[in-house]
Amino acid sequence: MNVNAFIFLSQYPGESRTMYQIIVKTGNKSFAGTDANVYIQLHGKKGQETPRLSLDDEKNNFEKGQIDVFKVC
Numbered sequence: 777m778n779v780n781a782f783i784f785l786s787q788y789p790g791e792s793r794t795m796y797q798i799i800v801k802t803g804n805k806s807f808a809g810t811d812a813n814v815y816i817q818l819h820g821k822k823g824q825e826t827p828r829l830s831l832d833d834e835k836n837n838f839e840k841g842q843i844d845v846f847k848v849c
């Protein structure tokens with residue numbers, strides 16, 4: 777598996793709890809994509825951390841050159 781991805785974080789305005797938008801751009805190199813289960817864990821400056829969050833939806837995510845957007849909290 778060779779995944780080349782960039783992750784951007786932004787806090788959602790107007791939500792009662794902190795929500796984050798995770799934008800993943802999978803690279804254009806050969807075999808950059810994956811069908812593996814992908815997770816993210818967010819860590820704060822004061823030692824807080826989220827559980828391991830699955831990045832998955834109804835689409836075929838993390839394909840070569842694709843941008844995937846996830847909303848997690």
Ligand SMILES: [Ca+2]
Pocket residue numbers: 809810811812836837838839
């Ligand atoms: Ca995939």
